[in-house]
Amino acid sequence: xxxxxxxxxxxxxxxxxxxxxxxxxxxxxxxxxxxxxxxxxxxxxxxxxxxxxxxxxxxxxxxxxxxxxxxxxxxxxxxxxxxxxxxxxxxxxxxxxxxxxxxxxxxxxxxxxxxxxxxxxxxxxxxxxxxxxxxxxxxxxxxxxxxxxxxxxxxxxxxxxxxxxxxxxxxxxx
Amino acid sequence: xxxxxxxxxxxxxxxxxxxxxxxxxxxxxxxxxxxxxxxxxxxxxxxxxxxxxxxxxxxxxxxxxxxxxxxxxxxxxxxxxxxxxxxxxxxxxxxxxxxxxxxx
Numbered sequence: 001x002x003x004x005x006x007x008x009x010x011x012x013x014x015x016x017x018x019x020x021x022x023x024x025x026x027x028x029x030x031x032x033x034x035x036x037x038x039x040x041x042x043x044x045x046x047x048x049x050x051x052x053x054x055x056x057x058x059x060x061x062x063x064x065x066x067x068x069x070x071x072x073x074x075x076x077x078x079x080x081x082x083x084x085x086x087x088x089x090x091x092x093x094x095x096x097x098x099x100x101x102x103x104x105x106x107x108x109x110x111x112x113x114x115x116x117x118x119x120x121x122x123x124x125x126x127x128x129x130x131x132x133x134x135x136x137x138x139x140x141x142x143x144x145x146x147x148x149x150x151x152x153x154x155x156x157x158x159x160x161x162x163x164x165x166x167x168x169x170x171x172x173x174x
Numbered sequence: 175x176x177x178x179x180x181x182x183x184x185x186x187x188x189x190x191x192x193x194x195x196x197x198x199x200x201x202x203x204x205x206x207x208x209x210x211x212x213x214x215x216x217x218x219x220x221x222x223x224x225x226x227x228x229x230x231x232x233x234x235x236x237x238x239x240x241x242x243x244x245x246x247x248x249x250x251x252x253x254x255x256x257x258x259x260x261x262x263x264x265x266x267x268x269x270x271x272x273x274x275x276x277x278x
Binding site: 003004005006007008009010011012013014015016017018019020021022023027031035 | 187190194196
């Protein structure tokens with residue numbers, strides 16, 4: 001498809017987006033998104049919707065479940081509240097996530113699994129998921145904390161941040 | 175490049191509000207309120223009421239249309255619905271069925 005669908009910065013949609021092709025979201029959406037291509041959620045976007053796509057890249061704020069058949073990437077600036085499912089999931093430093101994560105088998109789609117080895121991924125065994133996982137440092141940290149010490153609540157993930165870095169993070173989150 | 179593009183193959187249903195211009199090549203159902211221009215290109219299918227500053231129609235629209243500035247119905251364009259606009263042009267080869275209100 002030659003043209004990418006773009007939801008501009010000044011746009012607000014209450015409803016659904018469906019179909020074939022790629023999607024770039026810079027504005028606000030409340031509803032439902034289901035496309036066959038790649039979805040990019042830009043910095044500054046505000047989304048209250050479940051998103052289903054082949055691949056999802058997040059740099060903005062999302063409240064809803066993300067399902068990326070091939071993969072989901074949460075990059076710096078991403079703020080996600082919801083469950084994330086995909087064959088490969090990457091969480092970059094600076095991304096925030098609260099919700100369940102499911103990668104690989106059981107997640108939608110088996111394509112693109114070889115990509116998992118090439119980039120940082122969180123692998124959570126398909127069992128009862130933690131009530132909440134907040135990842136703000138490299139993903140490997142979450143891997144050890146959530147996979148090793150069970151049963152019992154997961155230990156709080158306290159990132160070693162510089163003084164004031166936390167406050168600025170929180171400020172950005174507003 | 176336009177701020178918002180609804181590409182071919184994509185269907186949007188619901189209420190859209192935009193501060194910037196919108197280009198539609200795919201399908202839109204519901205309602206569209208834009209502060210800037212709206213361009214319904216050839217091949218697009220719109221079943222929605224549209225309000226915009228200016229509207230150009232090369233595709234197919236079913237719904238009432240309001241423009242604060244102008245409406246241009248291009249050759250090959252098809253509009254079924256009422257038009258309320260200060261200025262209206264209808265090109266040779268366009269199809270149109272509906273009432274026109276030009277604030278006379």
